[in-house]
Amino acid sequence: MSNKLERFDITIVGGGPAGLFASFYSGMRSMKTKLIEASPMLGGKLNSYPDKMIWDVGGMPPVQAKQLVKQLIEQAKTFDPVIVLNQQIQGIERTKEGDFLIKSSTGEQHLTQTILLSIGYGAKNVVKLDLKDADKYENTNLHYTVKNIKYYQGKRVLISGGGDSAVDFANALSDVAKEVMIVHRRHEFKGHEQNVEKMLSSRIQIKRPFALKHLIGDERKIHSVEIDQITNKGIFLNKNERVQVDAVIVNHGMKADIGQIRHWGLHTDERHILVNNKLETGIDGIYAAGDSAKFANKINLLAGAFTDAAVAVNHAKTYLKPEAAMDIFISSHNPVFDQKNKMIEKAVK
Missing domain, CATH: 3.50.50.60 (FAD/NAD(P)-binding domain)
Known part of the structure; x- marks a missing residue:
């Protein structure tokens, strides 16, 4: 042949x-x-x-x-x-x-x-969020990447992650979204230094070391999330905080x-x-x-x-x-x- x-x-x-x-x-x-x-x-x-x-x-x-x-x-x-x-x-x-x-x-x-x-x-394959009902919201306001920045215009956005993509998305959305919060389970971010510095000096809310704990919503959308401080061994400290959100972006790697x-x-x-x-x-x-x-x-x-x-x-x-x-x-x-x-x-x- x-x-x-x-x-x-x-x-x-x-x-x-x-x-x-x-x-x-x-x-x-x-x-x-x-x-x-x-x-x-x-x-x-x-x-x-x-x-x-x-x-x-x-x-x-x-x-x-x-x-x-x-x-x-x-x-x-x-x-x-x-x-x-x-x-x-x-x-x-x-x-x-x-x-x-x-x-x-x-x-x-x-x-x-x-x-x-x-x-x-x-x-x-993206590392999916391992929380109850996460898959239910993937077709509405739980996202694993940002494909259209304009979608987030005027929204309250929470980003979970600490790598290049999470940092880049936070910076990109800071002048578009109403509020941007980034939640990272470690003290240090892994993104490029200049981008991390830009994020840290902006109006973006930084929560570290924190992680998503619960998604709170109806049958269609997430309305708020519960986040909690976390130890370096991944143990929650039960200092629960509830954050109102319009969209959640998860960047936990591939x-x-x-x-x-x-x-x-x-x-x-x-x-x-x-x-x-x-x-x-x-x-x-x-x-x-x-x-x-x-x-x-x-x-x-x-x-x-x-x-x-x-x-x-x-x-x-x-x-x-x-x-x-x-x-x-x-x-x-x-x-x-x-x-x-x-x-x-x-x-x-």
């Missing part, structure tokens, strides 16, 4: 920021590229918080996540890669010619010489699982693919980039995901063609853009 399939130089599994940039960069390296994404849309975890402002992309002013996704997709399509959506990868095998045959959940197969895994943390990939013979731990400084996974011809890749001195920023993608693609290129240069002309001097630059300049005039 494999000799009837169209053969690609590189197949990128995962359409988040790392995978999208790899699709663009592999085009710069004149590689025949396919991108496979398990969900119906590209963008990865950026789609979980479309209205959130992204500050850490070099040379770009703050941009909403949904706008960044749009721009990344446009950039990824520069060299016309084949893009496949709604296909979860189930397994791979080597062909007798040395290529990889990728098998998807739909039964479709893909033939490629190299693979770049940019799967984030794999299958991700349960991640890289799934079947851990059985492919790669170097892995529970959440990551372990790679070396060439982004190699332990199987020749397979690389990893972005959140899925773990290595020394990892930079856990979008800038790091883009760098991972370029490094992995460069090594995939030299794996296919050892005589190829390890890197390429910077984009402003790369001849592959000559015609495109002329078209842009003409449109500007």
